[in-house]
Amino acid sequence: MRPFWDRLYAAHADLVLNGHRHFYERMAPMKPDGTADATNGIREIIAGTGGIGGGTLTNLFPLSQARNGDTRGVLKLYLYDDSYAWKFIP
Helix, strand or coil: CHHHHHHHHHCCCCEEEECCCCCEEEECCECCCCCECCCCCEEEEEECCCCCCCCCCCCCCCCEEEEECCCCCEEEEEECCCCEEEEEEC
């Protein structure tokens, strides 16, 4: 996946959304190598909190800022021309 992340970073992507794990986790903006980059980094949010079953919070990423494996919900995104915002809704 590294070539994919390299291309996203070079294109100044802001956000990557995933739902592959059955919990919510939000990472700080980062470079493709996984190090922090508050200015130009890509934020990743895993929002796999719909459906049945809970998520096990294992193998957390070092830049993880928030996580929840017990609450079902949806991720609401606010998309603007020059920014974005989010809200997790239980």
